[in-house]
Amino acid sequence: MEQVVNGVLVVNTETIPGKLITETLGVVSGSTVRAKHLGKDIFAGLKNIVGGELVQYTELLQESRQEAVGRMVADAMSLGATAIVNVRFATSAITAGAAELFAYGTAVKYE
Amino acid sequence: MAAEIPLALVVTGLCLGPFLLLGLIGTLWGFAYPFVFLWGMFTSGGKLDNMIEETNSRERSTKGSLGKDPLTTIDGGFRSDISEAGLVYASGVFGPSHWHLLIARFNNLFGGSVTIFQKVISAGRAEVMQRLRENALAAGWDEVINVRIDTADMTPQGMPTGAKGVEVFAYGTGIRYS
Numbered sequence: 337m338e339q340v341v342n343g344v345l346v347v348n349t350e351t352i353p354g355k356l357i358t359e360t361l362g363v364v365s366g367s368t369v370r371a372k373h374l375g376k377d378i379f380a381g382l383k384n385i386v387g388g389e390l391v392q393y394t395e396l397l398q399e400s401r402q403e404a405v406g407r408m409v410a411d412a413m414s415l416g417a418t419a420i421v422n423v424r425f426a427t428s429a430i431t432a433g434a435a436e437l438f439a440y441g442t443a444v445k446y447e
Numbered sequence: 448m449a450a451e452i453p454l455a456l457v458v459t460g461l462c463l464g465p466f467l468l469l470g471l472i473g474t475l476w477g478f479a480y481p482f483v484f485l486w487g488m489f490t491s492g493g494k495l496d497n498m499i500e501e502t503n504s505r506e507r508s509t510k511g512s513l514g515k516d517p518l519t520t521i522d523g524g525f526r527s528d529i530s531e532a533g534l535v536y537a538s539g540v541f542g543p544s545h546w547h548l549l550i551a552r553f554n555n556l557f558g559g560s561v562t563i564f565q566k567v568i569s570a571g572r573a574e575v576m577q578r579l580r581e582n583a584l585a586a587g588w589d590e591v592i593n594v595r596i597d598t599a600d601m602t603p604q605g606m607p608t609g610a611k612g613v614e615v616f617a618y619g620t621g622i623r624y625s
Contacts, residue, residue, distance in 0.1 A: 346534040347620040349522055349593045353529040384610040386487035387544025388494055393601060394540045397614055423534060427599035427614060
């Protein structure tokens with residue numbers, strides 16, 4: 337997992353530990369809706385009968401979250417930010433097997 | 448004339464093919480479901496216990512090698528010797544087996560605590576927190592501060608079909624001491 341994505345530092349604390357924030361540039365966000373193909377849905381449905389971890393959906397959400405973070409970072413870069421602080425995540429299931437992932441934070445400049 | 452019959456067949460085949468395939472899958476599902484359900488009934492309890500035990504042992508070994516838990520929920524303002532910071536996260540989707548759902552339905556009738564769901568979700572949560580510890584250590588962080596744990600229902604409201612699952616997502620800021 338890459339912590340510094342394209343040169344933008346991403347943390348979920350209000351300040352960057354060990355750094356000084358000089359300017360805030362506003363809220364940046366990124367979201368994505370993704371789904372797995374039918375075969376994986378059927379397999380997850382079968383796995384669901386016996387319980388346990390649904391690896392297909394874990395994978396799906398992991399990919400989506402990476403994409404959402406990537407979009408948030410792209411948004412921050414367009415503002416000329418060097419870091420995003422106080423990042424929060426939200427997940428909502430739209431239909432069974434598709435999920436919306438939303439990441440947001442405050443774009444800042446630090447020295 | 449002779450060439451048109453195969454063409455018509457091909458067109459009908461193409462149109463009906465997906466539906467036939469879905470029907471086939473549906474039929475297979477109908478046959479397989481009782482067996483898978485029974486299998487789940489006998490194995491899911493043991494599997495859950497194994498998962499809890501496995502997570503616990505990994506957690507013990509991580510905590511043992513570090514001498515403490517690397518995760519904290521505080522903001523980390525107490526340390527001034529931090530050189531680097533970055534986001535770490537881990538997630539997992541966990542679902543109760545259909546047998547567990549049935550038990551829970553009975554539990555619901557009599558009220559009180561639905562222990563089986565509590566067990567499934569807390570097992571998932573412990574597993575995800577352990578993954579966060581492992582991810583953080585693999586990325587070279589010394590500690591993870593400001594840890595937050597989110598739980599999201601994978602089954603949308605008013606949609607009885609589809610997989611029943613809960614997504615557990617843990618994230619925090621990894622720090623490295625200077």
